[in-house]
Amino acid sequence: MNVPLAKAVGQPVSRVDGPRKVTGHARYAGEFDVPGMLHAALVLSTVPKGAVAAIDGEAARQVPGVHVLVTHENAPRLPYRRMAQRPQVDAQSGDQLQVFQGPEIHFNGQPVAVVVAETLEQAVHAASLVTVTYEEEEASTTFDIDRGKPPSSGNEKAGRPAETSMGDADAAFAAAPVKVEAIYTQPREHHNAIEPHVTIARWDGDVLTLYDKTQWVDNDRKEIAHVFGIPEESIRVVSPFVGGAFGSALRTWPHVTVAALAAKVAGRPVRVELTRRELYTSVGFRPHTVQRVALGAERDGTLTAIIQEAWGQTSAYEEYAEVTLDPARNTYACPNVRTRYRLIEMNTNSPCPMRGPGVATGLLAHETAMDELAVALGMDPVELRLRNYAEKDQHKDLPWSSKALRECYRIGAERFGWSGRQPEPRSMREDGQLIGFGMATAAYPAHRSEASAEATLFSDGTALIRSAASDMGPGTYTSITQVAADALGLPVEAVRFELGDTDMPFAPVHGGSITLASVGTAVEAACRVLLEDLSNVVRADPDGPFANLSADDLEWRDGGAVRRGGGELVTFETLLRGLRLDRIVGQGDSAPGDESKTYSSCAFGAVFAEVRVDPDLGTVRVHRIVGAYDIGRVVNPKTAHSQCIGGMVGAIGMALLEQAEWDERFGRVMNGNLAEYLVPVCADVRELDALFVESEDRIFNPLGVKGVAELGICGVAPAIGNAVYHATGRRIRDFPILPEKLL
């Protein structure tokens, strides 16, 4: 191995888990074969508020194969202990839904019973025979902004303030020579990952094993430990693969408790798989949000006033709030900024983060308003954004740890051919279709959390890295493998990364685009510790090749060590065998330092979209999208590109297709299936491209990365909407932009 190894980081390495996925060998939570496993089917409330008056389960119990029917009348009482500190993935106020602990109904679709049977078919049939009667109460099912209330202190502390103010935005807006003001609506949207949520629960005495679809095994364990009042050590959560989640698997939903509870009562392992329709009420969703944006500017485009107000939907039992107004506060430089945030309680299941939570929603309104301002000013939309470029995070009053957004605008516009845009709406046509060019800014804050990892080097020269992280699709398996390969000086093929098990070192939530900055740095640290230990051992071995050298004399590379300034490379195999070690292990931790107090970190992008609109039929098709991104160091350009174009596909849905069709009479999403809730199909996706500008953020973390996933969906929907305006001259502020809005 004397040919120097190229660095793996920065290379477009194909997914290391790809072959397992495409050959069906990757085992997802629902695919674990647990001996003796029974199947569960839920009975869900069909009213939005009230109480269960009676449950008749006699017919269900008679169905062959049925083991148990669990309702609030016979379910064991669960302690539902409160956590000392709420995990950031949970609602920050209110109480989580307690399953089968009482007759109260908070929303249509709430579990009121579960049937456990030998087969899924038996369980489903039996569940359909359970008759539930309700004492109905008047429910809050309308999204009525007059009922908006400020977020509670828990959400204030979590960065979702009711009001913020800088300067005097109202006075500045009143005095502004050029202004725009409008209301923007984004409907309730659902994650709709391909893999449904599944939990298999198995009790061995007091020890519980959960095979669960989750983006955070460690918190899953902690939540269930609190629900059941048992020690965390007696729970193991296993979740090696996640078939898409987009945030729906961040927190531990009631069905996980149902699985564990049903398994306890049945005395056998139990599998709960949510149906597609059940996913609309059993996990969260992106909340329906209405926003008012008012922008004031000088005639040269300099922003003088930003006012943005948002009303978000939450449930009647929990208060879920988002950072919807962050973009208003820090995307552009402006001396006068005021925001106001209100929540509307409704009888619905609780919302939860969905890709780019809050920020994508806030940018949708903010970046559409910026386009409207550009029109009012008669100014190029890119020029307007450059005019108001934020040289610092003005809300936090901190410098950016890195920001290459100017470069994003420049190379994005160039690649897209923005200069070919004729500013006048309806001025570009081809084949009878109106052509529109639109753009928007993308931004998503970069965060990191404490993480741990373990690196093991074996005497055959391969390494195993472990951390209780998750990979819901971004390519974490691959990028972490690359980081570890470079840290150990091994080829990617010699490194294996395992994740998704509470038996592994702690990892933070796989959400908010923090995984690489958090787990990646921990893995680097673990590898460093390992090599330091190995260095100490080999230098202390009087018979070894590096006896009595100092640590600085050794260089670790190309699958072994070499004495600085010359000498033969001694491979890991040789070193470990010489030491009669079959392995050596390193543990590493990483945590954010004080940099978050002295810097603001954020990933940025500039998104350009071209649409084709039928002038008579109102149909909009996205012809192409180009995004130029500053994501810090790009560990894997291939998976990062996939992340970004995947975000664009999601945003095509956000702009043009996705909406939950809510019926206020039933308090129910009526289009709860993939035939009626439309997401983009392949034919809706034409040319998508993502470029990465030169960037590296070593202030934010030692790896220099900033995170990609959330950013990919941010700014795309407004770019599409702005392109629709340019094509048609029609400003649609009520998303999605359906054909009827353009007729």
Next chain:
Amino acid sequence: MVPFAYIAVATPEAAIRRTAEGRGAEYVAGGTDMVQLLQEGVRAPLELVDINGIAFDDVSIAIDGIRIGAMARLADVADDPAIRERVPVVSSALQESASPQVRNMATVGGNLLQRTRCLYFRDATTPCNRRVPGSGCPALEGQNRINAILGGSPRCIAAYPGDLAVALVAVDAEVLVAGPTGERTITVENLHRLPGDAPHLETVLEPGDLITAIWIPLAAAGRRSHYLKVRDRTTFEWALASAAVSLGMNGDTILEARVAVGGVATKPWRLRHVEEMLVDRRLDHALARAAGERAADGAEPRGRNAFKVTLLRRTVERALLQIGGLA
């Protein structure tokens, strides 16, 4: 899902015998619609009679028409050279139906009988007169964006969702039906019922009836034809509005016209008054516009589906322009 018996049959006679007995037996062929409805508890037959073993799946040309076996898969019919050449309206209606996977499974006979996509019909927790007679129709005042503006009743405004039947109406097609008392033919136009007071009765088929073939008369096959489908997303989606047009022409003069529309009506909907406007006229922009203007006559929009009035007019206009090479 309610437990049901399953039986596979190899002959039409055996199939008809099972369902004619009135004991809750239903046919299943491609299963692309039936299986979803079983899973959601929308349908609960006591017995499923699998007719995939019946080999009526060929497309054949006779001296006076084209015969499509009812068991032919959508994909095969869409790709059939005779269908593509002689009745392009049928081929393109099929090409634009569902997804490739569904088209590979679904049969043309089953497709004609596809149930509605009304949100309330498909969600078994809500009332629906079509699913549970007499339970009510929440779509009238509810989420009815996809529902019908034509042919509705105070009991039901569910739109007929398919494409094929609309195209077949435009080419004067008939279905050949075998039943307990023998064989008969029904025009596709008359196959479906209006919802009226009994929306749960969707077609004129009786228990035991089995569609064995579709017949397209050659006279119609000689006309110029075209299908235009307007929808939210590019593929794998039902029509918000569609128009099937078939015109017998001499130069640019229309001698004979059929205009059928989909996605807007409770059954495949023929616009006879529009057809009459077209006959003996020169096909030009003005005629297409005038015909389109009348396409939604008699429409009864209800809230969220009101846009379909305008969309239907423009869809018919565009379809006429396209068939005339004017768009």
